[in-house]
Amino acid sequence: MQADTVLHVEILVGLQFTSNHFTFHAVAFHCHLHTFCLPALHISSVMNNNSGTPSYFEFTVFSDYGSLRYLFFCLCLLIYMTIISANLVIVLTVCVEKSLHQPMYIFIxxxxxxxxxxSAGFFPRFLMDILSDTHFISHPFCFLQIYIIHTYKVHELNILTVMSYDRLVAICQPLHYHRKMTFRTVLCxxxxxxxYPVSVFGYLFYLSISLTLCGNELHRFFCTNWSVVQLSCVDTTLINIAGQFLGVASTFTPLFFVLYTYLRILLVCKRSSSEFRGKALQTCLPHIVTFVNYCISVFCEVSLSGNKNNEVNSFVIAVLSLEFLIIPPISNPLVYALNLPQIRGVIFWSLRPNKHETLLNRYRPPNPALSILQLGYGNPFHEALCS
Incomplete structure (x- = not known):
């Protein structure tokens, strides 16, 4: 009777291992009812059917913080709520106020x-991991997080690049601004x-998701494409070359274009009056601060990806990898709300409904077509200085 029971278990375990392409001979001859069957089933549950890809990944950088986890959770939740509220204020302000339906404010x-x-692709999962004793994420959700975070980075850089072009046309070609920056142009x-990031990263995403992986441990706080590629069992030369090429092209092309636009703006301001320079600086300063801040954040994240994560301290990983997900989303709305009179004025005016018209007229330029705060316009002869 006992022999029949052992034989029955051997057959089941053998079929389970066969369906997942494992070598089962050693287990089939030594598996007993209460000894090796549960570990065998656990191993098989880690792997997807018909592949050697793990069905989940584990974040190994999290530590046992004890009761401090609740303090960290409250702090991160406060940061997330600040990001949501601050950016929603900017979005609602621009959408509701018709005087802000200009290209520059649409880009903001x-x-x-x-x-x-x-933030939605990172914080909900991160908050769960802070309170959890185990830090596992399923294979599909890991790649979904990879897609969201990587497209977020490229979107941010592209928007800042488009904003620099808007400032270039506004300051250097003020008489042609309305003709060039039409609604159709903004939409294009x-x-x-x-x-662009959807199509470009879609190819890289396809290469990554089709890899056969030999492990499931990620020494990060969230899923990244490079950390997953490092777990591959096969040659990753193609995906490494594609990733490096697309990363360099997606980063340095916008960077050089932004530097070019501000070089031209600087030349115009150098030949202009002090009043014009002050107004140009006022309309360009928020964009400069945002762009420099984001470049520093991305540089920190890229420098972390170039090192072996297992050899890097967890605190260093937290600072370098989370900066671009925390600092720009908080600083951007504060920079634009505090430095641009139109946005600041509408926010103040919305808090004082009885003084609607007074504050609105105070912060709205008397002639928007000639205002450098909205369009960067100055003396018409400044356009000739850009040629």
């Missing part, structure tokens, strides 16, 4: 929407901003 609104998009620029 898109910047806030992208911050909400990237935003379409490129959205579709």
């Amino acid at each position: 609104c898109c910047l806030s929407l992208n911050s909400l998009y990237g 620029l935003l379409s490129v901003v959205v579709l």
Whole structure:
């Protein structure tokens, strides 16, 4: 009777291992009812059917913080709520106030929407991991997080690039601003901003998701494409070359374009009056601060990806990898709300409904077609200085 029971278990375990392409001979001859069957079933549950790919990944960088986890959770939840509320204020302000339906403010609104998009791909899962004793994420959700975070990074850089072009036309070609920056032009620029990372990263995403992986441990706080590729059992030369090429092209092309636009703006301001320089600086300063801040954040994340994560301290990983997900989404709405009188004025005016018209007229330029705060316009002869 005992022999029949053992034989029955051997057959079941053998079939389970066969369906997952494992070598089962050693287990079939030594598996007993209470000894090896449960570990065998656990091993098989880690792997997807018909592949050697893990069905889940484990974040190994989390530590046992004890009761401090609740303090960390409250702090991160406060950060997430701040990101949501601050960016929603910018989005609603631009959408509701018709005087802000200008290209520059539309791009600022898109910047806030992208911050909400990237934060939604990271913070909910991160908050769960802080309170959890185990830190596992399923294979599909891991790649979904990879897709959201990577497209968020490229979207952010592309929006900042488009904003620099808007400032270039506004300051250097003020008489042609309305003709060049039409609604159709803005729509086309935003379409490129959205579709470029979707198509480019879609190819890299396809290469990554088709890899056969030999492990499931990620020494990060969230899923990244590079950390998953490092677990591959097969040659990753193609995906490494594609990733490096697309990363360099997606980063340095916008960077050089932004530097070019501000070089031309600087040349115009150098030959202009002090009043014009002050107004140009006022309209360009928020964009400069945002762009520099984001470049520093991305550089920190890229420098972390270039090292072996297992040899890096957890605190260093937290600072370098989370900066681009926390600092820009918080700083962007604060920079634009505090530095641009139109947005600041509408926010103040919305808090004082009885003084609607007074504050609105105070912060709205008397002639929007000639205002450098909205369009960067100055003396018409400044356009000739850009040629």
